[in-house]
Amino acid sequence: MAVLSAAKVRRKISDNLLAYAFMAAGLACFAFFSWYPLVKGVILSFQQDNFVVPPYWVGLDNYKALFDDPLFYTAWKNTLLFTGLALVFGFVLPFFIAVLLNEFRHFSGYFRVLVYLPVMLPPIVAVLLWKYFYDPGNGLFNTVLRGVGLPESQWTQSSGTAMISLVLVSTWANLGGATLMYLAALQGIPGELYEAAELDGASIWQRLRHVTLPQMRFIMLVLLLLQIIATMQVFIEPYALTGTSNPDTITVMVLVYRYAFTVNNDFGLAAAMSVLLFVVLGAFSALYLRLTRSGD
Amino acid sequence: MTLTAPPRTPPGVAPAPAPARRRRISTSGTASRTLISAVDLQRHRKLYFTVLGLTLLVFTLVFLFPLYWMVTGAVKSPAEFARSTPTFIPESWHPETYATAWTNMRIAKYFTNTVFYATGGWLISLLVDVGVAYALSKLKPIFGKVVLGLMLASLMLPAAALLVPAYKTVVDVPLFHVNLLNTPWALWLPAAANAFNVYVLKRFFDQIPDDLLDAASIDGAGKLRQLWSIILPLSRPVLGVTSIFIIVAMWKDFLWPLLVLQDPESQTLSVALARLSNTSQVPPTEFMAGLAIASLPMIVVFLIFQRSIIGGLSAGSMKG
Numbered sequence: 213m214a215v216l217s218a219a220k221v222r223r224k225i226s227d228n229l230l231a232y233a234f235m236a237a238g239l240a241c242f243a244f245f246s247w248y249p250l251v252k253g254v255i256l257s258f259q260q261d262n263f264v265v266p267p268y269w270v271g272l273d274n275y276k277a278l279f280d281d282p283l284f285y286t287a288w289k290n291t292l293l294f295t296g297l298a299l300v301f302g303f304v305l306p307f308f309i310a311v312l313l314n315e316f317r318h319f320s321g322y323f324r325v326l327v328y329l330p331v332m333l334p335p336i337v338a339v340l341l342w343k344y345f346y347d348p349g350n351g352l353f354n355t356v357l358r359g360v361g362l363p364e365s366q367w368t369q370s371s372g373t374a375m376i377s378l379v380l381v382s383t384w385a386n387l388g389g390a391t392l393m394y395l396a397a398l399q400g401i402p403g404e405l406y407e408a409a410e411l412d413g414a415s416i417w418q419r420l421r422h423v424t425l426p427q428m429r430f431i432m433l434v435l436l437l438l439q440i441i442a443t444m445q446v447f448i449e450p451y452a453l454t455g456t457s458n459p460d461t462i463t464v465m466v467l468v469y470r471y472a473f474t475v476n477n478d479f480g481l482a483a484a485m486s487v488l489l490f491v492v493l494g495a496f497s498a499l500y501l502r503l504t505r506s507g508d
Numbered sequence: 509m510t511l512t513a514p515p516r517t518p519p520g521v522a523p524a525p526a527p528a529r530r531r532r533i534s535t536s537g538t539a540s541r542t543l544i545s546a547v548d549l550q551r552h553r554k555l556y557f558t559v560l561g562l563t564l565l566v567f568t569l570v571f572l573f574p575l576y577w578m579v580t581g582a583v584k585s586p587a588e589f590a591r592s593t594p595t596f597i598p599e600s601w602h603p604e605t606y607a608t609a610w611t612n613m614r615i616a617k618y619f620t621n622t623v624f625y626a627t628g629g630w631l632i633s634l635l636v637d638v639g640v641a642y643a644l645s646k647l648k649p650i651f652g653k654v655v656l657g658l659m660l661a662s663l664m665l666p667a668a669a670l671l672v673p674a675y676k677t678v679v680d681v682p683l684f685h686v687n688l689l690n691t692p693w694a695l696w697l698p699a700a701a702n703a704f705n706v707y708v709l710k711r712f713f714d715q716i717p718d719d720l721l722d723a724a725s726i727d728g729a730g731k732l733r734q735l736w737s738i739i740l741p742l743s744r745p746v747l748g749v750t751s752i753f754i755i756v757a758m759w760k761d762f763l764w765p766l767l768v769l770q771d772p773e774s775q776t777l778s779v780a781l782a783r784l785s786n787t788s789q790v791p792p793t794e795f796m797a798g799l800a801i802a803s804l805p806m807i808v809v810f811l812i813f814q815r816s817i818i819g820g821l822s823a824g825s826m827k828g
Contacts, residue, residue: 227647227649228649228650230647230731231643231647231648231649231652232643232649234639234640234642234643234647234731235639235640235643235644235649235655236639237635237636237639237700238636238637238639238640238659238700238701238706239640239655241636241697241698241700241701242658242659242662242701242703244677244681244682244697244701245674245677245697245698245701246659246662246665246670246698246701246703247658247662248673248677248682249670249673249674249676249677250662250665250669250670250673252673252676252677253669253670253672253673256672256673256676261676311543312559312563313563314542314543315542315543315544315549316560316563317549318560319560319564323563323567324814324818325810325811325814326567326568326571326572327567327571328810328814328817328818329571329572329575329807329810330571330574332756332803332806332807332809332810333575333760333803333806333807334759334760334762334777334778334802334803334806335760335762335778336762336778336779336781336782337778337781337799337802337803340781340782340785340795340799341574341577341578341799342574343785344581344792344796345574349592350590350591350592350594352577352594355592355593355594384570384571384574389821392818392821392822393821393822395822396821396822398542401542403541403542404541406541406542406543406545407541407545410545416543416544419543420543423543424543441666444666445666445667445668447668447762447763448762448763451782452782452785464668465668465671465763468668468671468672469763472671472672472675473767479672479676482672483672483673486668486669486670486671486672486673487669489666489668489669490665490666490669493666493668493669494664494665494666497663497664497665497666498664501660501663501664
């Protein structure tokens with residue numbers, strides 16, 4: 213440091229000031245709407261806050277209240293069920309669709325546009341449109357079922373089929389993204405690998421199992437994590453299709469919304485629930501970031 | 509691709525057919541070798557075209573038909589729309605339903621709101637995130653790495669976890685003590701705090717050689733001038749993709765606008781549609797028109813920029 217002349221030091225300071233001037237707006241946005249709310253959320257979860265009286269400290273009371281609320285367990289059970297079902301459809305299906313589309317030598321542009329089209333719709337539009345399809349009376353789905361002589365379903369209005377109905381619309385609206393990512397990854401697999409496997413007498417199934425699958429392992433893991441993170445925060449589907457008070461489909465996010473904005477106006481309770489969700493999802497997010505950024 | 513019968517290659521004679529096959533693939537001009545070889549596809553081209561045809565049919569039915577239903581449902585008469593055996597081609601023709609919805613449901617108002625929010629959010633996000641990315645990439649201030657790390661750490665936060673405290677922040681912004689509820693700032697400022705945009709922009713700026721900037725600096729260009737005249741023109745592709753993703757995200761967002769825009773006058777199209785769907789005042793055909801109008805801008809954006817969108821998605825899926 214001693215070698216630096218006073219002019220150089222002054223230069224360095226002014227350079228840094230300029231750099232931070234460029235970042236000032238960004239730092240403010242992150243500070244107010246990302247970093248501060250994170251701390252605030254944890255503090256809030258230990259406070260009683262309902263907009264009526266100034267917030268005061270209540271220790272672990274919010275967490276105790278959560279564990280005493282039967283809806284808390286219902287919400288977690290439903291969320292896990294939704295995530296599980298969404299994985300069965302939304303994780304496996306795009307992989308096979310991508311493998312199939314990758315073999316076609318015709319219409320490949322059309323297929324790509326087609327599967328991604330629903331992803332471009334505002335999610336609420338997709339869900340509200342399907343609400344008409346799910347109508348147990350004259351809805352499209354029951355009309356088709358009647359037409360082919362199958363028994364009709366109550367779809368979102370029966371506790372047996374409500375959750376699967378939410379998963380179906382969610383899968384329709386979202387699988388395009390994963391499909392296109394798989395397609396991009398499939399195109400990166402060197403053709404020589406298939407060539408070599410074929411010369412060794414591997415059947416199509418064996419090539420899929422021993423060439424495609426190992427080559428896709430990384431992207432599959434990434435998409436698996438992304439999907440778990442996204443589906444555990446499911447909100448729009450239950451909010452618009454079955455309402456925020458239906459115990460068959462109440463999810464963690466719906467319960468947070470209920471606690472804070474509809475029934476209780478209890479922000480402390482909602483914050484405690486958010487903190488628990490964050491702890492669960494944080495592990496998945498950290499793993500995801502480690503995987504995708506391990507390069508630098 | 510030609511459909512002439514492939515030269516029959518006797519099985520078991522490995523070295524001979526290999527060059528022939530390679531030549532065929534390169535001359536056919538299609539993508540590289542996939543799971544099934546070009547030779548096999550040609551040998552079983554009946555099966556190939558059957559599967560292709562079936563897939564075309566099923567995929568069009570699954571992914572396009574619902575949109576067709578929405579667009580044509582709006583032009584049916586309410587009586588036809590409610591019929592128990594639906595008509596696949598509308599018998600009655602009322603395109604004026606779209607105009608009615610535009611005025612009666614006040615779609616015009618919500619549409620304008622959404623366009624305003626998306627445009628403003630796009631400008632502000634780009635301005636803020638380019639500033640951060642430029643400083644971190646080219647000016648390299650002290651603690652720059654810490655700042656980037658803290659921003660990237662925010663990617664770990666699921667949006668849902670911040671919902672309640674972020675709402676509290678918007679209601680009463682610390683230090684300033686202003687209430688941003690029902691104002692565009694409640695959407696714009698949180699949207700600008702987007703670590704993913706900062707990261708993508710910074711990665712692109714990193715690839716621009718410093719020599720270019722040094723040369724400009726010798727010619728007397730200040731830092732702002734260097735950003736404006738050298739970095740930004742060279743970054744058009746990444747700015748384009750980032751812009752599309754910001755605008756699409758703002759248009760599609762639902763939960764956050766639902767919380768911070770409670771005044772119907774200030775609502776976005778998505779939030780307003782959800783609210784209207786719970787009232788029985790709107791005829792279903794008009795509601796279909798509303799859904800179609802809300803989707804149209806995104807579909808147009810997609811059809812125009814599909815290359816960038818699909819390309820950006822594929823690039824984003826690879827190692828970051």
